[in-house]
Amino acid sequence: MPELPEVETVLRTLEFQLQHPCIQNVEVFWPRIIDGMDVQSFQNALIGQTITGYKRTGKYLIFELDAFYLVSHLRMEGKFYVQNKEDPYDAKHTHLIIRFANGKELRYHDTRKFGRMYLYPNTEDLYKQKAFAHCGYDVFDERVTPKYLYTQFHHRNIVLKQALLDQSTMAGIGNIYANEICFALRLHPETRVSRLRKKDFEQLLVETRRILTQAMAAGGTTIRSYTSSLGVDGRFQLSLLVHARENEPCKICQTPIQKKMVKGRGTYLCPHCQRKK
Numbered sequence: 622m623p624e625l626p627e628v629e630t631v632l633r634t635l636e637f638q639l640q641h642p643c644i645q646n647v648e649v650f651w652p653r654i655i656d657g658m659d660v661q662s663f664q665n666a667l668i669g670q671t672i673t674g675y676k677r678t679g680k681y682l683i684f685e686l687d688a689f690y691l692v693s694h695l696r697m698e699g700k701f702y703v704q705n706k707e708d709p710y711d712a713k714h715t716h717l718i719i720r721f722a723n724g725k726e727l728r729y730h731d732t733r734k735f736g737r738m739y740l741y742p743n744t745e746d747l748y749k750q751k752a753f754a755h756c757g758y759d760v761f762d763e764r765v766t767p768k769y770l771y772t773q774f775h776h777r778n779i780v781l782k783q784a785l786l787d788q789s790t791m792a793g794i795g796n797i798y799a800n801e802i803c804f805a806l807r808l809h810p811e812t813r814v815s816r817l818r819k820k821d822f823e824q825l826l827v828e829t830r831r832i833l834t835q836a837m838a839a840g841g842t843t844i845r846s847y848t849s850s851l852g853v854d855g856r857f858q859l860s861l862l863v864h865a866r867e868n869e870p871c872k873i874c875q876t877p878i879q880k881k882m883v884k885g886r887g888t889y890l891c892p893h894c895q896r897k898k
């Protein structure tokens with residue numbers, strides 16, 4: 622699943638490739654991709670709209686239009702392709718095509734069909750809409766402070782890995798970066814968050830933002846489900862210190878990296894460097 626750095630990379634690539642085109646028509650092959658609206662209303666609303674901006678909150682892509690926000694969550698396997706109208710496409714897995722007046726097309730491809738799109742009038746508060754009901758502030762939102770994280774987490778009976786993945790508090794981190802953040806903190810992913818002090822949350826925020834910033838600069842991490850649909854390959858997989866490195870030596874202490882399941886998620890850690898509090 623693409624996480625914050627991959628979604629940001631997709632968004633910036635789309636902005637570069639598409640810029641600000643006007644929508645000529647919209648074809649929907651799998652209506653359930655659109656959440657909370659029938660296909661006809663979705664099409665009618667989009668035709669004639671221009672993409673005026675590209676934004677992201679957590680793992681959500683937000684296309685700003687003249688009168689609407691078009692919101693997309695890629696979930697497991699969702700991908701966008703920018704192609705010309707004469708280019709062939711994969712009819713089995715392409716579920717939606719937005720055609721622009723300049724002859725380009727934005728094609729949404731999803732082998733698992735878990736991704737969703739939402740359309741909201743831009744006269745309303747986007748973050749009060751259904752798509753964001755369980756989405757907290759973005760990792761880079763200035764309202765996310767060590768004090769905020771401490772207030773949100775210190776009384777909760779969950780482990781560090783779960784806290785990092787909890788999108789309703791701080792949005793954008795998925796499994797890969799959660800593993801890397803725990804390693805950077807030298808904390809076992811099963812450390813209870815109630816044992817962390819304010820200064821631990823200070824460090825957590827610094828390391829989280831550092832790792833995600835470096836990953837964005839590298840164009841994200843390309844492993845399995847996130848690939849070069851837009852012709853961009855991420856390079857951050859070369860910088861991963863624990864994720865997907867089972868039995869390989871820890872880059873600090875040479876102890877073999879362990880893999881274990883934590884709350885159902887594949888978790889990689891160095892048993893020597895990472896301790897519980």
Ligand SMILES: [Zn+2]
Pocket residue numbers: 871872873874875876891892893894895
């Ligand atoms: Zn180690």
